[in-house]
Amino acid sequence: MDTSSLFSRDYVTARGRFREAAADLDWESLSYPIGACGPSGEELTIDVTAGGSSGTNPVLVVSTGMHGVEGFFGSAVQLALLREWAGRKDALPAVRLVLLHGLNPFGFAWRRRFNEENVDLNRNLLLEGEPFRGSPEKYAELDKLLNPKRPPARWEPVTFKLLTAIARFGMPALKQTVASGQYDFPQGLFYGGNRPSRTSEVLAAQLGHWLGDSRQVLHLDFHTGLGAWATWKLLIDYPLTEGQRQRLSRSFGPDAFEENDPNKIAFTIRGSFGRWCVSRVRDRDYLYAAAEFGTYKPIQVLAGLRAENQAHHWGRPGDGSTERAKQQLVELFCPRSEAWRTRVLDHSRRLVSQAIDGLVGKAEQ
Numbered sequence: 185m186d187t188s189s190l191f192s193r194d195y196v197t198a199r200g201r202f203r204e205a206a207a208d209l210d211w212e213s214l215s216y217p218i219g220a221c222g223p224s225g226e227e228l229t230i231d232v233t234a235g236g237s238s239g240t241n242p243v244l245v246v247s248t249g250m251h252g253v254e255g256f257f258g259s260a261v262q263l264a265l266l267r268e269w270a271g272r273k274d275a276l277p278a279v280r281l282v283l284l285h286g287l288n289p290f291g292f293a294w295r296r297r298f299n300e301e302n303v304d305l306n307r308n309l310l311l312e313g314e315p316f317r318g319s320p321e322k323y324a325e326l327d328k329l330l331n332p333k334r335p336p337a338r339w340e341p342v343t344f345k346l347l348t349a350i351a352r353f354g355m356p357a358l359k360q361t362v363a364s365g366q367y368d369f370p371q372g373l374f375y376g377g378n379r380p381s382r383t384s385e386v387l388a389a390q391l392g393h394w395l396g397d398s399r400q401v402l403h404l405d406f407h408t409g410l411g412a413w414a415t416w417k418l419l420i421d422y423p424l425t426e427g428q429r430q431r432l433s434r435s436f437g438p439d440a441f442e443e444n445d446p447n448k449i450a451f452t453i454r455g456s457f458g459r460w461c462v463s464r465v466r467d468r469d470y471l472y473a474a475a476e477f478g479t480y481k482p483i484q485v486l487a488g489l490r491a492e493n494q495a496h497h498w499g500r501p502g503d504g505s506t507e508r509a510k511q512q513l514v515e516l517f518c519p520r521s522e523a524w525r526t527r528v529l530d531h532s533r534r535l536v537s538q539a540i541d542g543l544v545g546k547a548e549q
Contacts, residue, residue, distance in 0.1 A: 187522065187525050187526045187529055188522060188525070190260040190263050190264050190529065191256060191257075191260045191518070191525060192256065192259055192260070192263075194293070195222060195228070195255065195286065195289060195292040195293035196222065196224075196226055196293070198255065198256070198259035198263075198285075198286070198292070199229070199231060199259075199285070199286060199289075201259075201263055202231055202233070202259060202262060202263060202266070202283075202285045202286075203231060203233075205262075205263055205266035205267055205270065206233035206235075206266060206283075208266070208267075208270045209233075209235055209266060209269060209270050209273055210235070210273075211233045211234060211235030212233065212234050212235065213231065213232070213233045214231070214232045214233075214390075215229040215230070215231050215232075216229055216230040216231075216232070216386045216390070217229050218230065218289055218290065218300075218382045218383070218386075219382060220289075220290050220300045222289075222290075222293035222294070223293060223294060226293070228289035228290055228293055229286070229289060230284070230285070230286055230287055230289060230383065230386055231284075231285040231286060232282070232283065232284050232285065232390075232394060233266075233282075233283050233285075234280065234281065234282045234283070234394060234396075235269075235276075235280075235281055236269075236276050236277070236278075236279055236280050236281040237276075237277075237278045237279055237280050238280060238396060238397075239396070239397055239398075240397050240398055240399060241278050241279060241280055241398060242278075242279050242280070242398055242400040242401070242402070242543040242544070243279065243280040243281075243282060243395050243396065243398040243400070243401045243402070243543075244279050244280070244281055244282070244401075244402050244403075244404070244536070244539055244540055244543060245282045245283075245284065245394070245395075245401060245402070245403040245404070246261070246262060246265065246281075246282070246283050246284070246403075246404050246406070246536060247283075247284035247287060247403065247404075247405045247406070247457075248261065248262055248283075248284065248285060248286070248287070248405075248406045249285065249286040249287045249288055249289070249291075249292050250287045250288055250305050250306050250383075250405065250407070250457060251288060251291065251297045251298075251304070251305070251306065251407060251409075251517075252288040252289075252290065252291015252292045252294070252295075252296045252297050252298065252299070253291055253292065253295050253296060253297055253513050253514055253517045253518070254297070254406075254407055254408050254409065254517050254518070255285075255286050255288070255289075255291070255292035256292075256514060256517070256518035257406065257408050257477070257517065257518045257528065258285075258406040258407075259285060259286070259292075260525070260529060261406055261529065261532040261533075262283050262285055264529055264532070264533060265283070265533065265536060266283070268533065269281070277540050277543075277544050278544060279540050279543050279544060280395075280396060280398060282394050282395070284394075287305065287383055287387075288305050288383060295492075295510040295511075295513055295514055296492065296496060296513070297489060297492070297513070297517075298375070298493075299381060299382075299383070301370075301377060301381070302370060302371060302375050302493075302496075302497075303375055303376065303377035303381055304365070304373075304374050304375060304376060305381055305383050305384070305457075306453065306455065306456055306457050307365035307366075307374055307375070307376035307377075307453060307454055307455040307456070308376050308377045308380065308381045308383075308384055308455050309380075309384055309387075309455045309456060309457055309459075309460035310376070310380075310454065310455045310460075311459070311460065311463050314454070314455075315367075316367050316376065316377060316378045316379060317367045317368065317378075318366075318367055318368065319366035319367060319368045319369070320360065320361040320362075320364055320366060321361070322353065322357075322361045323361055323362070323366045323368075323369070323372075324368075324369075326349065326358075326361065326362060327369050327372050329345055329346075329349060330362065330372060330373050330490055330493075331369070331371055331372045331373065331490070331493060331494070331497075332490075332494060332498075333497075333498055334494065334498050335494055335495060335498050335499035335500075335503070335505050335506070336490075336491040336492075336494040336495050336499065336505050336506075336508075336509050337505070338505065338508070342487045342490065342491075343483060343487060346483050346486060346487060347483070350483075355482075359482070360452065362374065362486070363453065364452060364453045364454060365453050365454035365455055371493075371497050372493075373489055373490065373493055376454060376455045387460075388464070391461070391464060391465065392465070395465070395468065398468070399467075399468050399469060400468065400469045400543065401465070401468055401469065401470045401471065402471050402539050402542065402543055403458075403461060403470065403471065403472040403473070404418075404473060404475050404535060404536065404539055405457055405458070405472065405473070405474045405475065406474075406475050406477075406532065407474050407475065407476045407477070408476070408477045408478075408479050408517045408518065408528075409476075409478075409479055409480075409485050409516065409517050410476045410478060410482070410485075411476055411477065411478030412478045413478050413479065413480075413524065414477070414478060414523070414524045414527040414528055414531075415477070415478045416475060416476060416477045416478070416528070416531050416532075416535070417440070417441065417442050417476050418432065418436060418440050418441035418442070418473035418474065418475055418476075419441070419442055419473065419474040419476050420441055420442065420443045420444070420458065420472075420473055420474075421444060421452075421453060421456040421457075421458040421459050421472075421474070422456075422458055422459040422462050422472070424443065428471055431471065431542065432471070432473070434542065434545075435538050435539060435541065435542030436535070436538055436539075436542075441473060457472070457474070458472035458473070458474060475532070475535055477528045477531070477532075479516055479517060479518075479519055479524070480516050480519075484516065485516050485517075488509075488512050488513050488515075488516040489513070491508075491509040491512065491513075492509040492510060492512070492513040494509070495509040495510065
């Protein structure tokens with residue numbers, strides 16, 4: 185399979201190819217408008233397709249684009265899967281396959297990590313009764329560094345400033361403070377919002393329908409930006425049972441997953457997708473994992489998020505500084521390197537294959 189052909193140049197292209205590939209399989213396709221438009225005035229939608237087995241057979245959910253710009257990678261993964269399955273549609277496993285494409289279509293279309301209200305959707309999915317307020321203790325001290333109220337400059341000692349913050353707080357504490365989710369700085373990074381987002385509303389209304397009658401679900405949510413270059417790890421953001429740990433170990437290997445630990449790749453966050461999914465369907469055996477693929481070093485990624493956020497709030501559309509920040513953000517979360525793209529797609533397809541084998545094996549026990 186030609187790896188380069190799977191990566192789309194923009195949201196509109198990615199969405200169209202996703203829907204065409206689903207049509208080639210004669211699968212059910214659904215679209216959910218978010219009430220916002222793209223750069224050319226196009227309607228933005230969350231798109232879903234489902235096929236394979238039905239009834240009470242196990243379900244594999246593959247979701248992408250929760251963090252907008254990461255959709256360039258995630259959409260390529262889903263396109264590869266759909267085309268692979270189309271080549272053997274009469275011999276698919278006894279598993280229902282559900283693909284959620286572009287969960288943050290605004291961020292995807294506008295090359296942002298966040299949505300039309302600057303919300304990080306993976307901080308917005310709070311459980312019932314949890315308030316949309318509060319921030320990590322030191323976040324207010326860091327907001328001036330993270331969100332300077334001016335357009336990004338071509339030459340700025342941002343790396344030095346971030347290294348100084350790391351020296352002051354320590355990397356684990358800084359990571360937890362910056363990225364765990366905040367609800368008091370609407371123009372800041374990792375803002376969780378002040379109410380449920382449109383994506384949250386769609387998920388709440390439709391998740392049960394997408395899963396059908398199955399009692400057993402494995403959900404892989406694809407992300408990029410954390411970890412070593414072109415490597416992957418399954419990140420878990422809720423308490424696992426011992427049985428779930430054993431299932432993950434059997435399907436993917438004992439070192440394939442990581443529970444929240446700021447000293448490693450993962451860290452504790454508020455309003456996260458996995459914890460929300462598990463809490464919504466307590467009547468099902470629901471196992472969620474964020475499949476995280478590494479790109480650039482954390483300090484580079486944070487600097488890129490900072491610059492794009494500056495451009496979005498304080499720059500002008502079309503300015504050179506704004507366009508540079510957008511292009512750099514895409515590179516940080518979906519590198520142009522052909523070697524990176526080939527490797528992460530190979531890993532992704534293997535992960536999905538292992539997930540399906542695990543579901544089929546569990547169902548046959």
